[in-house]
Amino acid sequence: MIGRLNHVAIAVRDLEKASALYRDTLGAKVTAPVAQPAHGVTVVFVELPNTKIEFLQPLGADSPIAKFLDKNPDGGIHHVCYEVDDIIAARDHLKAQGARILGDGEPKIGAHDKPVLFLHPKDFNGTLVELEQA
């Protein structure tokens, strides 16, 4: 069911610093920051040959990553995102297997303008898993 690893998301306090680190120290291709107020984050992508690293910096008072950064003051890996062909079929299969979907269980339009779901970390090795319809 799952296909490509779409991205690994890393929560950071300082997007400029994280971008400079990956661009100058690790020599990777880094995109310009894009504010996504609807998602409470500002985003930068590190474009690797086979996948992306997504830096997330909190934006606004209710950022979904604020608590994560309280617990992980240096930042840290926040989630992994796997692609699926059909997010409704994936959701129904997962629910039938007993996996918990976060929120109301309905796909939302994610930061890449595609339908996404998040799976409960307790059901997935302590790892927050995003599924994105490719």
Add this chain to the structure above:
Amino acid sequence: MIGRLNHVAIAVRDLEKASALYRDTLGAKVTAPVAQPAHGVTVVFVELPNTKIEFLQPLGADSPIAKFLDKNPDGGIHHVCYEVDDIIAARDHLKAQGARILGDGEPKIGAHDKPVLFLHPKDFNGTLVELEQA
């Protein structure tokens, strides 16, 4: 400098359970477990189309992931591994930029029989980064 994301490593308590979850619930291709006593882990790979997820289960009394699992009882993402062409050149560049290499700073032969280094999480957004000579 960095190339492909070679793998994302997830520390797990129960390799059988994690393998069944990715194979049966997420429908991914999962390899058989391989014990690596020299590295203190038993390893399973989830083979995605563009990269791998590596499950690590502690093996023996001095496993390098035992403490991580004490802190993260459900498991969790342990590190990301980026490929480099020349690990000595990468190491020297990183040191010149002020990044800290873990251990004695010399590459070791990693779990994939290739030279690897680990970078200090405090210098990389709270993320443990492995570099592997591809």
